[in-house]
Amino acid sequence: MKYKATAVSPANIAFIKFWGKKNPKINLPFNNSISMNLSKCLTFTSVEFSPRFRSDRVYVDGKRLEGDEIFRVLSIIDIVREKSNISWCVKVVSKNNFPSSAGIASSASAFSALALAACSAAKLKLSQKEISILARLGSGSASRSVIDGFAEWVKGKNNSNSYAVQIATQGHWDLRDIVAVVEKERKKKSSTEGHAVALTSPFFKIRQKIIYQRIRNLKKALLTKNFKKFGELLEEEAIELHIIAMTSKPPIFYWNKGTIAVIDKVMELREKGVLAYFTIDAGPNVHVICKANDTKRVKQNLVRIPNVLFTIVNNACEGTRLIKKHLF
Amino acid sequence: MKYKATAVSPANIAFIKFWGKKNPKINLPFNNSISMNLSKCLTFTSVEFSPRFRSDRVYVDGKRLEGDEIFRVLSIIDIVREKSNISWCVKVVSKNNFPSSAGIASSASAFSALALAACSAAKLKLSQKEISILARLGSGSASRSVIDGFAEWVKGKNNSNSYAVQIATQGHWDLRDIVAVVEKERKKKSSTEGHAVALTSPFFKIRQKIIYQRIRNLKKALLTKNFKKFGELLEEEAIELHIIAMTSKPPIFYWNKGTIAVIDKVMELREKGVLAYFTIDAGPNVHVICKANDTKRVKQNLVRIPNVLFTIVNNACEGTRLIKKHLF
Numbered sequence: 001m002k003y004k005a006t007a008v009s010p011a012n013i014a015f016i017k018f019w020g021k022k023n024p025k026i027n028l029p030f031n032n033s034i035s036m037n038l039s040k041c042l043t044f045t046s047v048e049f050s051p052r053f054r055s056d057r058v059y060v061d062g063k064r065l066e067g068d069e070i071f072r073v074l075s076i077i078d079i080v081r082e083k084s085n086i087s088w089c090v091k092v093v094s095k096n097n098f099p100s101s102a103g104i105a106s107s108a109s110a111f112s113a114l115a116l117a118a119c120s121a122a123k124l125k126l127s128q129k130e131i132s133i134l135a136r137l138g139s140g141s142a143s144r145s146v147i148d149g150f151a152e153w154v155k156g157k158n159n160s161n162s163y164a165v166q167i168a169t170q171g172h173w174d175l176r177d178i179v180a181v182v183e184k185e186r187k188k189k190s191s192t193e194g195h196a197v198a199l200t201s202p203f204f205k206i207r208q209k210i211i212y213q214r215i216r217n218l219k220k221a222l223l224t225k226n227f228k229k230f231g232e233l234l235e236e237e238a239i240e241l242h243i244i245a246m247t248s249k250p251p252i253f254y255w256n257k258g259t260i261a262v263i264d265k266v267m268e269l270r271e272k273g274v275l276a277y278f279t280i281d282a283g284p285n286v287h288v289i290c291k292a293n294d295t296k297r298v299k300q301n302l303v304r305i306p307n308v309l310f311t312i313v314n315n316a317c318e319g320t321r322l323i324k325k326h327l328f
Numbered sequence: 329m330k331y332k333a334t335a336v337s338p339a340n341i342a343f344i345k346f347w348g349k350k351n352p353k354i355n356l357p358f359n360n361s362i363s364m365n366l367s368k369c370l371t372f373t374s375v376e377f378s379p380r381f382r383s384d385r386v387y388v389d390g391k392r393l394e395g396d397e398i399f400r401v402l403s404i405i406d407i408v409r410e411k412s413n414i415s416w417c418v419k420v421v422s423k424n425n426f427p428s429s430a431g432i433a434s435s436a437s438a439f440s441a442l443a444l445a446a447c448s449a450a451k452l453k454l455s456q457k458e459i460s461i462l463a464r465l466g467s468g469s470a471s472r473s474v475i476d477g478f479a480e481w482v483k484g485k486n487n488s489n490s491y492a493v494q495i496a497t498q499g500h501w502d503l504r505d506i507v508a509v510v511e512k513e514r515k516k517k518s519s520t521e522g523h524a525v526a527l528t529s530p531f532f533k534i535r536q537k538i539i540y541q542r543i544r545n546l547k548k549a550l551l552t553k554n555f556k557k558f559g560e561l562l563e564e565e566a567i568e569l570h571i572i573a574m575t576s577k578p579p580i581f582y583w584n585k586g587t588i589a590v591i592d593k594v595m596e597l598r599e600k601g602v603l604a605y606f607t608i609d610a611g612p613n614v615h616v617i618c619k620a621n622d623t624k625r626v627k628q629n630l631v632r633i634p635n636v637l638f639t640i641v642n643n644a645c646e647g648t649r650l651i652k653k654h655l656f
Contacts, residue, residue, distance in 0.1 A: 202538050203531045203571070210530050239579065243531070243571035251567065256592065257585035257635065264584065307585065 004048035005120035009113035009320035011041035020198035039317035043109035053089035084122035111138030112145035132163035170316035182258025191282035197248035231277030258307030332376035333448035337441035337648035339369035348526035367645035371437035381417035412450035439466030440473035460491035498644035510586025519610035525576035559605030586635030
């Protein structure tokens with residue numbers, strides 16, 4: 001019997017952001033977060049445990065990870081080995097279907113795919129909740145990718161009650177996330193770096209005071225499909241992450257000039273009556289959210305911006321799932 | 329005897345910003361602000377009262393002001409007429425020596441020049457403090473342009489004790505303000521618009537809590553010429569104005585892609601050991617502050633940025649003063 005399994009998992013775009021860790025060791029957040037899975041940003045991961053393997057090996061997009069890079073992956077593998085009483089070495093092969101130059105955080109799709117594939121390979125029967133928790137330990141936002149469609153990561157108070165649940169299925173609302181990938185001028189600053197200093201912003205406490213009302217309002221707008229209200233809250237929240245970053249000590253600027261060019265275009269489109277709204281994760285790329293029937297027009301406008309290298313059009317989709325075709 | 333006088337006055341760059349009006353009618357601010365006069369951004373204003381004039385006329389850069397535009401100017405003229413018991417009509421001619429396309433707020437230089445020229449034309453003998461107060465009624469930041477060199481506008485509690493005082497003469501510190509004028513893609517949003525909504529930002533109150541420590545620290549860095557400390561506080565303060573604007577309801581974005589390109593360049597220069605820091609008023613242009621002997625290198629780097637149209641190199645200079653050469 002082979003101890004091998006393969007999972008596929010989407011990245012997700014957070015409408016309400018995870019920013020600041022209450023417990024960095026196990027990725028407990030300060031606030032709930034809400035996201036939509038991204039249909040065109042997928043990670044495929046195959047995991048095999050075998051007595052034939054002499055060492056743990058992890059390959060991502062053809063490159064073998066070493067040193068610190070492999071540490072986060074093996075910390076998840078070790079939990080699975082412990083739970084399943086497997087002591088064999090592991091081989092992990094992982095592949096993204098979106099270019100790494102897209103600057104889309106692949107840790108959410110990567111750690112959710114890893115969590116499910118590793119458990120399945122080890123014949124561990126975990127619930128979706130337990131997979132979400134395991135994924136969270138690798139990368140906080142990975143907890144949300146496990147869920148189909150639209151998810152809320154409930155912050156919880158300890159390891160066993162901090163996980164994501166479904167708010168709505170992928171069929172609930174035909175939204176599009178057009179990722180506008182912009183010039184990569186800036187040296188990559190990780191979200192980890194931003195999380196670490198978030199609490200040094202003099203404005204972080206206020207964010208924590210006002211975010212619960214915003215979460216309630218955004219969830220309501222999502223469930224009632226009030227796109228204008230939804231979009232306004234989306235932008236308010238996106239800006240807030242970045243003002244916290246810019247006022248952290250030391251300050252972190254994730255935006256580049258392409259970021260601003262896209263924001264300008266989105267505002268211009270709205271003035272022309274096309275309802276599109278932006279959100280931005282811890283990087284320069286802009287996620288432009290619109291309704292399905294505006295996709296073509298919005299995309300056409302975005303690709304014409306000189307600083308936009310290319311776009312990726314996503315809709316909501318299934319969460320992490322097993323597939324039969326292995327990568328090795 | 330002619331009732332005619334001409335004044336020249338510099339714009340100024342605020343190191344600590346005036347943002348949010350406690351009393352919008354008479355421009356009382358929430359906090360003290362600190363600035364340096366800009367030697368290359370001057371407004372020249374001639375004022376004449378005469379029984380020959382049949383109506384009040386105001387010309388700015390060759391264009392006659394009408395309707396609402398003339399209102400702010402005449403409100404200052406009316407105060408002067410009342411104080412001096414003059415009932416004649418007025419002719420005001422004003423000219424900036426910097427292109428209006430520079431997007432540099434000319435209201436500070438304009439209203440300070442107007443205040444002094446109008447008083448002098450009316451044979452009113454006002455103290456510097458009284459000129460600063462009169463200028464403030466036209467435009468808050470104009471109160472600072474009246475003072476030589478580096479000024480602090482003390483917020484005060486009512487009309488008679490809200491005015492600027494000198495912190496240091498123009499000879500105190502050989503700083504340069506290189507204004508990087510960037511693409512004007514965005515529709516002009518006035519600072520008035522920003523002031524009006526500043527209090528709707530959930531972060532405005534925190535700003536008011538932390539700004540007094542920053543003012544003390546910046547003043548100390550200015551007086552002891554600690555450029556690194558000064559620059560760090562300068563950027564912290566600049567970002568804070570913009571995060572208040574971006575989180576106001578409705579949000580206001582003053583930055584364009586050129587703004588970010590210049591910020592990036594300034595940070596890059598610092599990594600290379602060139603000490604330069606940025607500050608940004610309510611608009612897209614970036615004021616890059618450096619020490620005199622770094623001017624050439626900083627300027628060369630700024631003009632090479634594709635989004636920078638041109639630069640204006642300023643040093644600290646005298647405040648508002650009378651000159652003999654009239655504009656008409």
